């Protein structure tokens with residue numbers, strides 16, 4: 094006690110005086126204990142220690158408070174009365190305080206905060222991929238009470254709050270017991286907190302003062318009005334600290350035992366429930382002995398409450414501590430980073446990732462990594478998309494996430510890179526949909542100089558006349574440029590953006606015709622998804638990372654017929670990149686950017702699109718690596734892996750709207766009487782042009798510019814006549830027009846005329862878009878629009894003629 098040994102402050106210091114506290118007598122020898130206690134009444138000089146009760150009610154000794162023994166006895170009686178009065182007043186005061194605080198809290202919001210829940214990314218097999226910590230960097234994984242297992246709640250009540258079901262949020266018996274115990278021991282050895290007050294404390298930690306304890310008690314009472322006992326237990330089990338940054342029994346069960354809380358055994362539940370009292374001290378991974386002792390205490394409390402029988406008790410007591418600690422999951426790192434940047438949700442979030450397919454993809458990437466490293470190539474990225482939904486099923490952003498020296502953490506699947514020739518199928522698709530070509534149409538691969546572009550083919554040679562099918566499969570540059578010129582760069586760019594290639598954000602004039610040869614930048618994921626549009630029959634959907642997510646209704650970009658034709662043009666046994674191995678049928682297109690910096694392959698069938706990029710993260714050139722040599726084998730290997738073990742893969746059925754017709758095997762046009770070799774080819778009825786073979790007339794009649802080229806190659810020996818038939822009579826080829834201001838006050842329409850003998854009607858196209866249908870012999874009118882235009886006139890017999898004009 095504070096006044097032991099005796100205070101020497103009483104100024105009187107006269108014999109036979111006693112201190113006001115009635116415990117000390119001042120004699121000639123100085124202060125000694127008072128003979129108040131009956132045991133010491135006759136032995137005034139016996140050293141005396143005040144009883145516990147006396148100490149409880151003894152106010153501290155004060156100055157000038159010495160008095161006589163008789164007065165001391167009077168004071169003792171009075172003191173007891175006073176103490177009772179004090180206790181009474183304290184109780185009344187507490188009730189008033191509680192009432193006041195209740196009122197105050199009632200006015201303020203006393204709602205529980207949301208759980209500091211983590212985000213747990215799961216693959217579509219519900220296996221965890223990655224955890225994003227919740228508020229305060231806590232690993233908190235809230236679960237319903239029925240998912241905390243059969244023991245945790247019972248053990249908790251036994252260990253922390255025996256009268257949980259009978260008290261209203263605070264436990265008066267526990268408060269009295271704690272008060273008494275603390276006074277007896279002279280320090281705080283026991284709190285009177287209940288599960289409810291602890292929930293309040295965890296919800297909003299405050300400094301431990303009497304005031305906050307009162308506030309918490311009131312809040313606990315209020316919470317009990319609002320929530321059921323079960324809900325309060327759930328709150329506790331999801332908020333309690335379990336050591337490290339673990340909050341809640343689910344994350345603790347995962348971290349210490351590698352299982353769900355629902356699967357905890359009695360011993361495991363008892364161990365965990367003992368933790369929150371002193372999470373650092375009882376952490377089983379750091380202090381197994383203390384944790385084990387605490388577990389036995391909890392089991393003992395459970396036995397004492399009759400929650401477990403003696404057999405369970407004895408058996409569990411003997412169970413050793415078996416931990417299966419695991420750090421948080423860390424799978425598919427690039428995919429998870431991408432997914433986390435696309436969600437603010439907390440709790441379990443099921444992604445589209447297929448865990449097994451991801452593992453296969455990572456294995457394949459690892460297999461090729463070694464070979465690439467020997468050639469000084471360090472970047473590889475792979476995506477696999479589900480065609481039906483656009484869901485990302487596998488994504489590898491780099492071959493080694495931990496390879497910091499080669500930017501392993503950079504996600505190559507979303508890095509903008511030059512696609513090389515990988516955009517070509519889309520301009521072919523547009524030309525097919527416009528009716529300008531069919532797979533059998535003859536395109537010219539000859540030296541050409543475009544206004545802003547001097548193109549070279551990838552193999553730096555020219556093939557002369559070549560079918561559209563071959564030109565695309567062989568990725569020839571000139572035919573692709575010519576198709577782009579006919580389509581218009583602006584229109585192509587617009588279409589590519591509709592296909593989700595949002596990194597092409599510059600105006601069309603910035604890219605020019607070079608757009609089709611890879612002058613823009615796209616990401617592997619976006620471009621793979623653009624291919625998924627072709628694989629889906631021409632309908633576009635955004636790629637998705639979360640199961641069940643749809644970013645909007647699908648939009649039709651290409652006709653189903655065209656989507657089928659592109660796949661048909663880019664598939665075929667002879668095209669398979671790995672001869673000799675049994676690879677399921679797939680359509681595939683490669684790309685190699687300037688300087689060999691990026692090697693690409695996109696492969697698809699009705700189920701999947703596999704996109705592969707190989708290159709340097711820093712954009713250095715790749716020596717001797719192309720899309721075909723570096724990226725295509727990976728795509729083929731993945732396609733084989735996708736259909737193991739049977740190897741049976743689906744393929745596209747020709748859409749009902751697709752027609753087949755007999756064509757001249759050389760020109761791809763309708764065969765005339767002079768065509769010797771004929772074949773069948775697909776076409777789009779009502780859309781594809783239907784021209785009679787312009788080559789096999791009485792004499793072979795190549796267009797003039799092609800004749801020159803063929804002669805230079807020695808492929809043509811004699812002069813031939815230009816083709817006859819339909820002729821555009823106005824405007825003249827190569828004519829320029831000036832577009833006046835919109836405010837000029839009159840429509841600036843260009844009259845168009847053509848001459849043909851064999852048709853009643855004429856059809857007019859501007860850059861492949863039909864805009865007019867006119868009686869033969871009458872002029873059609875076309876509103877001038879700035880740009881380069883190819884105006885085409887067709888008749889019912891399939892004859893056609895084109896002129897190019899410029900409008901400034």
Ligand SMILES: [Zn+2]
Pocket residue numbers: 757758759760764765767768769786787788789
């Ligand atoms: Zn022919």
